[in-house]
Amino acid sequence: MITPRFTCSQTDASVVISVYCPSIRAADVEIHVDETLVSFHVNPYFLRLNFSHPLLEDDTSSANYDPSSGYLTVTLTKETKGQEFKDLDLLTKLLAPRKTKVEPTIEVLSSQENEEEELVSKVDKLSLEQNEILEAAENDWQLPQQLPQDEPLLDASLQKYYGFLDTHSGYFNHVTHTENEINELGVDAETCSPDERRRRRIQHENEKWDEEYYMADFADDEYIQELIKYTHPHIAALEEVKYTEAENLTMMRLPRKEYLPSPIQTHCLYLTLITLLFSYAYESRTTQHDPTPESAWTICNLTPAFSALDPPNTNSLGLIRITDLNTFSLEEIAATIIPSYRRTLAFPLYRSFALAETCRKDVSGFLLKGKRTVVRCLLEMKDILDHHEVYYVYNKVWVDDFCSWTQAHASDDTLKGLGELLGRTEVDKGAIGWNLEELEAATRDILGREADSDDE
Known part of the structure; x- marks a missing residue:
């Protein structure tokens, strides 16, 4: 038994x-x-x-x-x-x-x-x-019992599924014929296990991390400070969201599916949604809500579920030990957005921990506004990716389903609860793994010596 x-x-x-x-x-x-x-x-x-x-x-x-x-x-x-x-x-x-x-x-x-x-x-x-x-x-019919061990399931198939609720496959069979710069799995995207995807993502982030780039942006952050002062119009809006005709037309074209996620899958969907909104928040803030030709690249590069097909899951966050899947913890939220922080500091044009913190607060603001604002953010992300000749594939794998699921099944109370938790979450610089505090201290020391030399 x-x-x-x-x-x-x-x-x-x-x-x-x-x-x-x-x-x-x-x-x-x-x-x-x-x-x-x-x-x-x-x-x-x-x-x-x-x-x-x-x-x-x-x-x-x-x-x-x-x-x-x-x-x-x-x-x-x-x-x-x-x-x-x-x-x-x-x-x-x-x-x-x-x-x-x-x-x-x-x-x-x-x-x-x-x-x-x-x-x-x-x-x-x-x-x-x-x-x-x-x-x-x-013996009173008491059969011996022991807790099941958390052993990986035997999977003899080379084909691996990914995307929303792990229901997609085949989108990366011919990646050698397309210039997908953000695909970190290459030709192995269809066969990599979740653990291998995570390992490759972390390895790629470490390879792209540049200490000098980070120190330079920390020393000369005048323009970054201007970006931090920007207020997103969706957060500043006082009126209830009313969708435009174009948005309504887009929603009419969304997939009409019946989603039957398990409690664990639903829990992970909410966490994955946070990472999508984080990428959108960074792109919107750095472009002042006016997308550029680089916007699709930025969004895809900053989203682990896109670049490495590696969303938050039970193995990476230890969700199998959570007894109540309807609740979230500050530690869990922090673990969810740390990969987004790492990618923000390793890939795009502006690499600032303070800017990443501001994006986290933006996501908190979106979630506190409720389901309608979150759907509008997803629709804008979808529009940006739809206009790219390669990255539109991530709409098919992730964003389209998220737009449909958020409207039909996401709970406003849960979204607002996540927003409140995200606003209180504190991300430790040490958890990023790249000695940020030491680099910042060294930069301040260099700037202090330069100032003393100028005075002399």
């Missing part, structure tokens, strides 16, 4: 168990509740959880299976409403067998030799299967 991955949460009246068991028949699921003990079985999965307080399987309890995500959600009623179930995140404790309440006793019925011999003969005649049943009964 396989012990499936699972998470537990609670409300005032119930406990919710989310079990990942893909490719099963919902009709075959067996759930049994015995006070604090809850068992779940469907081939080849078996799960037994021992809670701290009793649960009930009554009319308000439910079990729903989502075949698209592979998650079975079981809701069980608390015997005592309002009672707090502690340590629901301690999975090993939940998997521990329930202690036996009554110690086993032996009662001698007779001491006659003939009865003992008769009993022995009957036991000897038991089949192997019956013996196994007796042994299991003695």
